[in-house]
Amino acid sequence: MSSTESKIETTKTIISTIGTIAATAMVARSIARDYVPPEVQDYFSLGLQKFFRRFSNQLTMVINEYEGIESNEIYAAAVVYLGSRVSPSTRRLKVNKPEHESNISLAMERNEEVVDMFNDIQFKWTWVCERLQDSDTYYNRNQMRSSRSEIRYFELTFHYKHKERAINSYLPFMLKEAKEIKQETKTLKIFTIDAEDNYSLLDSWKSVGLDHPATFETLAMDVELKETVMKDLERFVQRREKYRKIGKAWKRGYLLHGPPGTGKSSLIAAMANYLKFDIYDLELTDLKRNSELRKLLIATANRSILVVEDIDCNIELQDRVSKAKAVQPADEESHHEEASKVTLSGFLNFIDGLWSSCGDERIIIFTTNHKEKLDPALLRPGRMDMHIHMSYCTPCGFKLLANNYLGVKDHKLFREIEELIRTTEVTPAEVAEQLLKSDEPDVSLASLISFLHTKRKENEEAKAKKATEEVAASVTEAAEDCSKGDQNQESEEIQEQQV
Numbered sequence: 001m002s003s004t005e006s007k008i009e010t011t012k013t014i015i016s017t018i019g020t021i022a023a024t025a026m027v028a029r030s031i032a033r034d035y036v037p038p039e040v041q042d043y044f045s046l047g048l049q050k051f052f053r054r055f056s057n058q059l060t061m062v063i064n065e066y067e068g069i070e071s072n073e074i075y076a077a078a079v080v081y082l083g084s085r086v087s088p089s090t091r092r093l094k095v096n097k098p099e100h101e102s103n104i105s106l107a108m109e110r111n112e113e114v115v116d117m118f119n120d121i122q123f124k125w126t127w128v129c130e131r132l133q134d135s136d137t138y139y140n141r142n143q144m145r146s147s148r149s150e151i152r153y154f155e156l157t158f159h160y161k162h163k164e165r166a167i168n169s170y171l172p173f174m175l176k177e178a179k180e181i182k183q184e185t186k187t188l189k190i191f192t193i194d195a196e197d198n199y200s201l202l203d204s205w206k207s208v209g210l211d212h213p214a215t216f217e218t219l220a221m222d223v224e225l226k227e228t229v230m231k232d233l234e235r236f237v238q239r240r241e242k243y244r245k246i247g248k249a250w251k252r253g254y255l256l257h258g259p260p261g262t263g264k265s266s267l268i269a270a271m272a273n274y275l276k277f278d279i280y281d282l283e284l285t286d287l288k289r290n291s292e293l294r295k296l297l298i299a300t301a302n303r304s305i306l307v308v309e310d311i312d313c314n315i316e317l318q319d320r321v322s323k324a325k326a327v328q329p330a331d332e333e334s335h336h337e338e339a340s341k342v343t344l345s346g347f348l349n350f351i352d353g354l355w356s357s358c359g360d361e362r363i364i365i366f367t368t369n370h371k372e373k374l375d376p377a378l379l380r381p382g383r384m385d386m387h388i389h390m391s392y393c394t395p396c397g398f399k400l401l402a403n404n405y406l407g408v409k410d411h412k413l414f415r416e417i418e419e420l421i422r423t424t425e426v427t428p429a430e431v432a433e434q435l436l437k438s439d440e441p442d443v444s445l446a447s448l449i450s451f452l453h454t455k456r457k458e459n460e461e462a463k464a465k466k467a468t469e470e471v472a473a474s475v476t477e478a479a480e481d482c483s484k485g486d487q488n489q490e491s492e493e494i495q496e497q498q499v
Contacts, residue, residue: 059160064153074171077178078154082125083107084181085116103185110152118170121162126155183276183303190279193286193296205299210279212269218404219270220263220397220428225388229267232386233275237361251362253351253383257371258390261427264367267390268307277363278304290346297350302360311366312373344375351383393428395421401428405435406444413445420452425459 065075083106086093092109108114110129115122131150158166188210216226236252243250256264272279280300287293300306351364366384368374378384393401395418403409421431434448 057159057161058157059163061156061166062153063156065151074175075152075154077175078125079107080178080182081174082114082116082127084177085114103187105185118173119165121158121165121170123166123170124157126157128153128155186276188272188276188278190281191300192281193283204296205280207278210269210272212266212273214266214269215273216270218400219266220393220401220431221267222391222394223396229271229386229388230274233271236363237275240361249352250360251364253364253385254366255371255379255384255387256365256367256390257387258369259392259425259427260369261429262390262392263428264390265309267388268305268365268367271363271365272305275303275305275363280304280306282306282308284308284342284347287342290342290349293342293346294350298358300359300362302362305363305365307365307367309367310369311378312368312370344377348377348383392425393421393431397428398431401432401435402441402445405432406439406441408441411441411445413442413449417445417449417452420449420456424452424456426452426455430455 063075063078064072066072086106086108092112094107094109095104096107097104108125108127110127112127114125116125117123129150129152156166189207190210191205191207194204194206216230219226232252240250256267258264268279271277278301282296284293287296297306350358366378371387379387398417398421399409399414402411402414430451431448434451435444437447438444
């Protein structure tokens with residue numbers, strides 16, 4: 001028999017033996033599954049795992065979706081992080097886009113693996129999903145018992161010598177990356193109070209998508225002021241450790257003041273779009289007492305903007321009203337009514353009192369058309385860190401609006417319009433309204449010139465009327481003072497005659 005034939009016979013024998021062993025193993029596995037109790041199967045399976053683990057240099061960390069009734073932050077971060085770290089060997093992905101979201105998200109499919117490299121160290125992630133028996137229950141943070149049909153966890157495997165790096169460097173890096181990815185891809189929302197929801201104040205915040213197109217590039221603001229605001233926001237979000245070191249709550253307060261139509265709401269939207277912060281629109285008149293206010297404010301999320309528009313109208317400074325009424329007699333019902341109102345002190349306590357530490361990286365914005373009407377307590381340093389005056393439209397703001405609305409950076413009518421804007425009190429909203437009247441630059445700009453002439457005339461008439469009223473008021477006041485003086489003199493003369 002030749003050497004080639006001998007090798008062929010040997011190969012056939014080996015293949016036949018392997019086939020026999022495989023068939024025997026399958027039969028044994030089938031018998032064990034049908035006749036050996038599950039407890040015994042688990043015991044032998046665990047024993048084999050421990051046996052082979054002794055010869056392995058790999059360490060595996062298990063990251064459960066829930067620990068007790070609390071969700072696991074590392075698990076949630078891993079879901080986000082691994083969606084951006086899909087390896088070439090991955091063949092199955094989950095694609096998701098909620099109805100009211102704007103971004104498509106990718107995630108691992110169950111029981112898939114992703115290999116991630118960090119500082120030349122290989123980390124292998126495996127997403128494991130195990131089905132539960134019908135009689136089993138599973139706990140989560142929102143309800144004591146859930147009918148989930150599976151438990152989910154990640155297995156993170158790496159060389160055991162890199163354990164310290166995994167805990168001290170890799171996992172913190174993963175958490176930070178997941179946070180940044182979530183912020184970049186999040187769909188901004190604006191929250192408002194649902195006054196009809198009386199079941200739970202914590203669930204009273206209802207949200208819709210914030211699709212406001214305002215950005216700092218499109219704002220008709222003074223360029224220097226705009227840059228100042230942007231730098232202040234950037235400095236704020238980068239100062240976590242600074243605020244912690246000095247013992248100050250990580251928050252920032254802004255007061256936007258100026259006439260209506262000067263862009264206060266647009267600036268708020270631009271700040272939200274710039275920072276990727278959600279907005280909570282708080283209407284204080286919807287609340288009955290300070291305790292409700294605290295519960296609502298605690299329910300707001302970190303990295304958010306709390307807005308109280310028209311603060312001079314939204315809260316009527318009940319503290320002052322209470323003090324004024326305390327001098328006068330009042331029955332028990334009126335005292336109860338007064339105690340049920342949201343007070344200025346209660347609101348300020350959340351801004352810079354003990355409750356201000358309930359949450360991180362928050363921005364509080366007040367808006368008002370009349371800064372002079374605000375209580376000095378609201379303007380105290382440490383509450384409103386930055387006062388931003390939203391002024392009337394400037395030539396610089398007009399050019400930006402013309403570029404945004406008409407797509408023109410220069411025009412023969414610009415010089416005349418700029419001169420009119422310098423001498424006319426007109427808001428950016430009024431200028432924008434005129435620019436919207438036509439897509440033709442010549443038509444829109446001519447309409448704006450006509451409007452500015454009319455506006456300046458109206459402003460002059462309003463100022464003249466106000467001056468006349470002030471003079472009339474002064475004359476009336478002088479006449480009243482004179483009349484009071486005459487009456488006092490007559491009273492003195494009568495007293496002298498009686499004496």
